[in-house]
Amino acid sequence: MASAKDRILDNFEDILIKEGERAATMDAVAAAAGVSKGGLLYHFPSKEAMVQGLCDRLAELSAADAERISSAPEGAARYYVRTSNYVDSPLDRAIVALARLVQQGHPAAASTFARIQELWLDTLELALGSRPVAQAVKLIGDGLYFSATFFSPDAQQNQMADGEMEALLQQVDALVGRG
Incomplete structure (x- = not known):
């Protein structure tokens, strides 16, 4: 409990x-x-203490995700893009909740978002050996996530079909030099 x-x-x-x-x-x-x-x-x-609690939660969940990115058997780029679908996980929920706070101008939420974005980019760069390639992979994943999370009332309906995802992952492989 x-x-x-x-x-x-x-x-x-x-x-x-x-x-x-x-x-x-x-x-x-x-x-x-x-x-x-x-x-x-x-x-x-205070409410700000709750905001900080969510910031801490997102930072912790993001750090664990960065570890999974680094150690993914399929490779960091494939992992990042493949997991960029909204699945209502604790990480997804923390991201969306904090995004609402960022929209309202909460500095702690904005600062946390900036730190996790940099964490994910740095993690991808370390794994891929190139900042521009890491940025491209991150933008692909972020675009998928943004689309699935914010453009569909039922995010599950906006998921890519397995075949579409595999075709996209093949393009990611080509981008990172694995294809």
């Missing part, structure tokens, strides 16, 4: 994703998490 702190962050994330930043009040988050306002304030004394 999730800790009260995790339940609070999970529900803060959920409200941000479904209803936006304005709906994510301290009272709404406490009610959704099933904790008293005092219980929420014990873990997060």
